[in-house]
Amino acid sequence: MPELPSPEGIIGLSGIDLQQLFDFLLTLFLHTLRLSAFFLASPFFGAAAIPVQARIIISVLISFSFYGLISVPNPVDLPFLKIIQVVLIEITIGISLGLCVTILFSAVALAGEKIAASSGLGFAAQMDPNSGGQTPVVSQILNLFAIAAFLSLNGHLHVIFLLRSSYDIIPLGQSFDFSVLISAGLSAGGHMFSIASLLMLPVVSVLLLANITVGVVTRSAPQLNLFSFGFPLTILTCFVALYLSTEPLAAGIKDMIDFILQFLEDSILEAGNG
Numbered sequence: 001m002p003e004l005p006s007p008e009g010i011i012g013l014s015g016i017d018l019q020q021l022f023d024f025l026l027t028l029f030l031h032t033l034r035l036s037a038f039f040l041a042s043p044f045f046g047a048a049a050i051p052v053q054a055r056i057i058i059s060v061l062i063s064f065s066f067y068g069l070i071s072v073p074n075p076v077d078l079p080f081l082k083i084i085q086v087v088l089i090e091i092t093i094g095i096s097l098g099l100c101v102t103i104l105f106s107a108v109a110l111a112g113e114k115i116a117a118s119s120g121l122g123f124a125a126q127m128d129p130n131s132g133g134q135t136p137v138v139s140q141i142l143n144l145f146a147i148a149a150f151l152s153l154n155g156h157l158h159v160i161f162l163l164r165s166s167y168d169i170i171p172l173g174q175s176f177d178f179s180v181l182i183s184a185g186l187s188a189g190g191h192m193f194s195i196a197s198l199l200m201l202p203v204v205s206v207l208l209l210a211n212i213t214v215g216v217v218t219r220s221a222p223q224l225n226l227f228s229f230g231f232p233l234t235i236l237t238c239f240v241a242l243y244l245s246t247e248p249l250a251a252g253i254k255d256m257i258d259f260i261l262q263f264l265e266d267s268i269l270e271a272g273n274g
Contacts, residue, residue, distance in 0.1 A: 026083075027072050030172060032063040033087060035163055037094025043105040044147055044156065046098065062160060070167045086173035093170065093271075096181035100267060101159070103188040104260045107195035108146040108253065112139030114200045118207045119238035120231050138242075142199075142249070149253050158261050162268060169272030176271050184267040191263070199252050203241045210237040 036059040039045040045055065078086070115121075116136035150156065170176055214230040 023074075028060075028064065028067060030072055030086065030090065031066055031070065032060055033090035034094040034166070034172075035059050035063050035066075035160075037091045038098040038159075038163060039094075041095045041098025041102060042159075043102045044150065066164060066167070069164070070172060072172055082173075089173055089175065092178065092181070093166070096185065097163075097166075097264060097267065100181075100184050100188045101260055101264060103185065103192050104195070104256070104263060105146065107192045107199065107256060108142045109135065109139040110192065110196035111200035112136060112142040114196070115203050115207070115238065115242075118204050118211075119234050121235060121238060145249070146253050146256070149250065150257055153254065153257055155257050155261060159264065162261070162264055166268045166272075169268055180271045181267070184263075184270070188263065191259070195256050195259070199249065199256070202245045202248055203238065206241040207234060207238060210234050 036056075039055055039059050045058075073086070113136055116138040119138075121136060121138055210233060211230075214233055218230065
């Protein structure tokens with residue numbers, strides 16, 4: 001009858017040390033924090049239409065590609081409270097940068113809302129899962145147009161490259177001046193309104209002339225009231241203006257995407273130097 005192996009023989013089998021596996025998973029977890037937090041707060045990567053499981057898998061895979069390229073402190077040498085501090089710093093960096101991109105990207109939706117309000121299309125609104133409220137159809141069309149331009153210009157790849165470069169400027173877990181990211185968010189809010197004004201200016205200018213025309217006509221012919229004459233004319237003018245301004249809008253959105261990428265890079269450099 002064959003003898004059973006002794007417990008000492010079982011313990012002595014070759015394999016992966018449990019402590020080494022735990023240290024590897026903890027190091028990989030630290031890699032994923034900044035990127036995952038950015039994906040959570042960014043406009044495209046954190047969209048509600050993308051399932052949470054897909055976002056988690058994508059962030060882990062991209063973070064795994066960074067493994068070995070980023071200097072990470074040894075988890076064994078870090079006390080528990082220091083690890084918590086590193087986690088909070090990484091999450092703050094990722095969410096702050098993602099919110100800056102989201103604020104700047106919201107300029108397209110803001111321009112669409114103003115165009116819809118000027119043309120009478122503000123009533124044509126539907127539920128937006130990203131914002132959780134009613135959004136005009138014009139805003140959603142322009143937002144989809146901006147996302148398509150962002151992907152076609154490889155903006156998502158540039159963003160991932162900037163996040164990878166941010167580890168060289170702001171090493172993982174290193175303390176920095178958080179007021180830099182706060183000022184970047186406030187500056188992004190100001191730029192959002194200026195970009196939205198430039199994007200909607202051609203269409204809103206045409207709609208202003210159409211409203212002046214409606215006012216003159218209804219003043220000279222009172223039987224042509226606003227509902228029977230004004231709304232159809234302004235809505236038709238809006239459609240024609242949007243169709244004719246497709247190329248200028250595309251150029252404006254391209255400049256906006258370039259500005260967002262440059263703004264993100266400048267914010268990372270300023271946070272690292274501060």
